[in-house]
Amino acid sequence: xxxxxxxxxxxxxxxxxxxxxxxxxxxxxxxxxxxxxxxxxxxxxxxxxxxxxxxxxxxxxxxxxxxxxxxxxxxxxxxxxxxxxxxxxxxxxxxxxxxxxxxxxxxxxxxxxxxxxxxxxxxxxxxxxxxxxxxxxxxxxxxxxxxxxxxxxxxxxxxxxxxxxxxxxxxxxxxxxxxxxxxxxxxxxxxxxxxxxxxxxxxxxxxxxxxxxxxxxxxxxxxxxxxxxxxxxxxxxxxxxxxxxxxxxxxxxxxxxxxxxxxxxxxxxxxxxxxxxxxxxxxxxxxxxxxxxxxxxxxxxxxxxxxxxxxxxxxxxxxxxxxxxxxxxxxxxxxxxxxxxxxxxxxxxxxxxxx
Amino acid sequence: xxxxxxxxxxxxxxxxxxxxxxxxxxxxxxxxxxxxxxxxxxxxxxxxxxxxxxxxxxxxxxxxxxxxxxxxxxxxxxxxxxxxxxxxxxxxxxxxxxxxxxxxxxxxxxxxxxxxxxxxxxxxxxxxxxxxxxxxxxxxxxxxxxxxxxxxxxxxxxxxxxxxxxxxxxxxxxxxxxxxxxxxxxxxxxxxxxxxxxxxxxxxxxxxxxxxxxxxxxxxxxxxxxxxxxxxxxxxxxxxxxxxxxxxxxxxxxxxxxxxxxxxxxxxxxxxxxxxxxxxxxxxxxxxxxxxxxxxxxxxx
Numbered sequence: 001x002x003x004x005x006x007x008x009x010x011x012x013x014x015x016x017x018x019x020x021x022x023x024x025x026x027x028x029x030x031x032x033x034x035x036x037x038x039x040x041x042x043x044x045x046x047x048x049x050x051x052x053x054x055x056x057x058x059x060x061x062x063x064x065x066x067x068x069x070x071x072x073x074x075x076x077x078x079x080x081x082x083x084x085x086x087x088x089x090x091x092x093x094x095x096x097x098x099x100x101x102x103x104x105x106x107x108x109x110x111x112x113x114x115x116x117x118x119x120x121x122x123x124x125x126x127x128x129x130x131x132x133x134x135x136x137x138x139x140x141x142x143x144x145x146x147x148x149x150x151x152x153x154x155x156x157x158x159x160x161x162x163x164x165x166x167x168x169x170x171x172x173x174x175x176x177x178x179x180x181x182x183x184x185x186x187x188x189x190x191x192x193x194x195x196x197x198x199x200x201x202x203x204x205x206x207x208x209x210x211x212x213x214x215x216x217x218x219x220x221x222x223x224x225x226x227x228x229x230x231x232x233x234x235x236x237x238x239x240x241x242x243x244x245x246x247x248x249x250x251x252x253x254x255x256x257x258x259x260x261x262x263x264x265x266x267x268x269x270x271x272x273x274x275x276x277x278x279x280x281x282x283x284x285x286x287x288x289x290x291x292x293x294x295x296x297x298x299x300x301x302x303x304x305x306x307x308x309x310x311x312x313x314x315x316x317x318x319x320x321x322x323x324x325x326x327x328x329x330x331x332x333x334x335x336x337x338x339x340x341x342x343x344x345x346x347x348x349x350x351x352x353x354x355x
Numbered sequence: 356x357x358x359x360x361x362x363x364x365x366x367x368x369x370x371x372x373x374x375x376x377x378x379x380x381x382x383x384x385x386x387x388x389x390x391x392x393x394x395x396x397x398x399x400x401x402x403x404x405x406x407x408x409x410x411x412x413x414x415x416x417x418x419x420x421x422x423x424x425x426x427x428x429x430x431x432x433x434x435x436x437x438x439x440x441x442x443x444x445x446x447x448x449x450x451x452x453x454x455x456x457x458x459x460x461x462x463x464x465x466x467x468x469x470x471x472x473x474x475x476x477x478x479x480x481x482x483x484x485x486x487x488x489x490x491x492x493x494x495x496x497x498x499x500x501x502x503x504x505x506x507x508x509x510x511x512x513x514x515x516x517x518x519x520x521x522x523x524x525x526x527x528x529x530x531x532x533x534x535x536x537x538x539x540x541x542x543x544x545x546x547x548x549x550x551x552x553x554x555x556x557x558x559x560x561x562x563x564x565x566x567x568x569x570x571x572x573x574x575x576x577x578x579x580x581x582x583x584x585x586x587x588x589x590x591x592x593x594x595x596x597x598x599x600x601x602x603x604x605x606x607x608x609x610x611x612x613x614x615x616x617x618x619x620x621x622x623x624x625x626x627x628x629x630x631x632x633x634x635x636x637x638x639x640x641x642x643x644x645x646x647x648x649x650x651x652x653x654x655x656x
Contacts (some may be wrong), residue, residue: 060447062392062454107641114390118579119637121392126575126633133622133630245572249458256451266524300462307455308437311448351443 016153049223058196063120071225101221145239259317370601375556376578395575401554430550586649
């Protein structure tokens with residue numbers, strides 16, 4: 001759909017130009033804002049990874065925080081111990097996470113629905129402890145974590161550190177998004193989605209389900225791992241207790257709010273959860289001062305309520321909801337004709353109840 | 356030897372807690388085929404309720420009973436209000452809703468009672484007795500209380516008409532409906548009972564792990580492991596699984612300590628408890644999904 005493409009291109013151009021507008025709007029485009037945008041981009045990549053697995057392949061994961069942690073620690077250890085340049089840690093993290101994800105995908109082959117969710121949930125709960133394992137302390141720095149240096153601006157470009165970080169994340173994101181879009185639009189992508197929609201029919205048609213499922217797990221983990229590595233660079237610090245189950249819940253929020261099975265939805269979802277996370281302080285203030293309730297409301301209350309509400313009213317997330325709206329307008333409006341879009345809002349895979 | 360017995364005893368006490376939470380999980384699983392990821396946080400919330408009641412001046416056991424009753428109502432309400440409309444929803448949506456509940460309970464407890472760790476009293480006398488030094492009074496109390504609760508539940512399901520109706524609704528909803536069982540309400544009752552059993556577990560364990568909003572995370576993981584070891588479709592199996600996993604957990608830590616003492620090589624200790632649970636979960640799920648006492652699920656294709 002060319003329409004969709006124009007939108008994405010427009011967004012990319014806007015994102016690329018944004019920091020250059022600083023002389024015009026010095027207030028609005030501060031370094032802090034750009035850093036916030038960078039974290040949004042990182043979140044989008046992580047949600048994109050989860051979406052590849054859950055939205056497109058139908059394998060549920062509540063433990064993507066684990067792969068995020070592996071990516072972050074890979075980057076941190078390579079820079080800390082082996083003096084890798086920061087940019088080289090990104091492909092390294094991708095490779096390591098692909099392998100870890102692929103290996104986790106092997107037992108996951110035998111699990112469906114609730115059981116896979118359970119296994120990945122267990123993984124997410126255990127991650128902080130695994131990172132603190134005494135034998136790994138030499139590498140991971142134990143509870144203290146690892147402190148890193150922020151990426152330096154290369155080639156003497158006239159950019160601030162935060163501006164460069166923003167561009168670095170943005171370019172990584174564009175490459176990853178492009179790769180994901182192409183992959184999904186290929187034979188392999190159709191196979192991945194066929195497995196989600198009709199497992200058995202896909203197998204009958206000669207798709208190697210085990211191979212596709214494990215490789216998708218690996219690719220998904222690699223995406224989320226890259227996001228983890230970028231976050232390690234952005235925050236310049238990693239510690240085990242930042243990779244709790246709640247990190248995985250945030251990815252889930254991004255996935256559900258943005259829209260399962262939609263690439264652009266992943267971006268929306270990533271931006272959304274960072275926004276809510278960052279306005280939690282303001283929200284808490286509002287609840288305390290304006291509503292007069294004696295509570296410190298945290299972002300997770302909002303997250304939890306949203307998860308439930310969205311499942312009720314907009315099961316396809318924001319992207320799906322907007323798409324439906326747009327189609328309604330098209331069909332009801334002056335055009336009077338239905339456009340057979342490629343980005344049909346796919347139904348959530350309907351697992352049968354295990355009896 | 357004495358150390359070994361001590362570890363065994365504390366394994367039994369932990370196992371009793373896991374057995375309770377695992378039983379709560381199984382009760383919901385058997386009737387709806389859902390795994391309630393929010394079970395631990397619901398138990399934590401109930402424990403905070405009892406703490407609040409005590410700080411308003413109630414005695415321990417009165418607060419215990421009121422909190423358990425409130426938890427029952429909470430479970431029924433959650434089923435009726437939130438899960439009822441989603442009965443035919445896909446598994447993915449249900450998992451998302453459970454995770455949403457988890458986040459809500461966790462953050463609400465933090466908002467209302469703050470994230471500071473609180474002491475939680477033990478209702479059992481501090482004096483030691485015959486087998487002193489091996490099992491502490493609180494540990495023994497935990498085992499006794501959970502055994503009483505399990506016995507009551509067993510009697511309820513085995514000997515009362517309501518219990519029979521609930522089992523019927525879980526086993527064959529359509530037939531149960533035909534003979535006049537109100538299946539919907541049986542599901543809600545099941546949720547209420549599960550929440551109550553979880554509350555008992557939370558209140559019993561709070562003295563050991565202290566009261567804080569994240570106290571049930573690790574316990575929930577162990578309860579999952581217990582339910583899986585015992586066979587997630589078998590309530591009695593879940594209880595047995597709880598004790599097995601509880602003892603196993605302490606034995607692994609004990610063995611790790613002994614190895615470190617004799618050879619000086621650290622392999623495993625208390626810091627790896629969750630990792631052990633993770634390994635149990637994945638091992639059981641992949642090697643023997645039916646658990647020790649579960650029914651092997653045969654799927655028609």
